[in-house]
Amino acid sequence: MIAECLGLDASSYHVKQEQEEEDELIYKRTQISDAEKYRDADGLSVKCPSCGTANEITGIFSGDISSMGEDVRCAMACVSCAKAMPPAFLCNTLTLLIRAAITKYYQGWLLCDEQACRNRTRYVSVCGRRCSVPYCRGTMSPEYSAHQLFTQLAYYQYLFDLPLLLKKSPSAATSAGNNAMSRDGVERITSSFKDDISRVHAHVTTFIQKNARTYVDLAQLFGSLTMAINAPKMAPGAH
Ligand SMILES: [Zn+2]
Ligand SMILES: [Zn+2]
Numbered sequence: 001m002i003a004e005c006l007g008l009d010a011s012s013y014h015v016k017q018e019q020e021e022e023d024e025l026i027y028k029r030t031q032i033s034d035a036e037k038y039r040d041a042d043g044l045s046v047k048c049p050s051c052g053t054a055n056e057i058t059g060i061f062s063g064d065i066s067s068m069g070e071d072v073r074c075a076m077a078c079v080s081c082a083k084a085m086p087p088a089f090l091c092n093t094l095t096l097l098i099r100a101a102i103t104k105y106y107q108g109w110l111l112c113d114e115q116a117c118r119n120r121t122r123y124v125s126v127c128g129r130r131c132s133v134p135y136c137r138g139t140m141s142p143e144y145s146a147h148q149l150f151t152q153l154a155y156y157q158y159l160f161d162l163p164l165l166l167k168k169s170p171s172a173a174t175s176a177g178n179n180a181m182s183r184d185g186v187e188r189i190t191s192s193f194k195d196d197i198s199r200v201h202a203h204v205t206t207f208i209q210k211n212a213r214t215y216v217d218l219a220q221l222f223g224s225l226t227m228a229i230n231a232p233k234m235a236p237g238a239h
Helices: 002-006 013-029 087-107 146-159 162-168 183-190 194-222 224-237
Strands: 044-047 054-057 110-112 140-142
Touching (some): 162 183
Antiparallel strands (some): 044 054, 110 140
């Protein structure tokens, strides 16, 4: 479970409440396609440092992969000027995005599920998850749930997971008539970017693990509820 690996599951009151539902959801999600799995994750848009073009990174490749046309390239190269984007630049961009996602989660905003109400607060009512607005019968749920955070972080890892892509790609012999790119094709297109891709992937993985440990320690120190309320002041210090 990603939740357990990150150690974030025990660190906040609303995580505990949703743990079982989420575990089940995460389990189910491993059975479905990647596109479906990461449907709710924010996309990764990177501005090329050479020409300023916004590159929407949706995986190891850019271009029309289903047709395996000439325009399929490694996403490490800019779609406009074709220059390789430096891995250090991509690492920095991802660091900022991951920090922002963790901060958003730890701000712990709760949202009322009653459409007519949509009460938004960071304080838990004395009646548990019930909305505190008079006469409202809604339930308060995390605006940015642990599941959303895990999905987002897992998505950033997934985008640069070349070994996983190679494992999933059919061998050349079986890929005929199939829309997936063959293993040979993947290796050919990524050949000059292999090290850069694995550097970015390792950076994302290490960053997530390092920060997860920090938050676990804080949670143990302050107790879960204090953690959820005070966390926004701590989150920007994540590194
Ligand atoms: Zn460019
Ligand atoms: Zn309400």
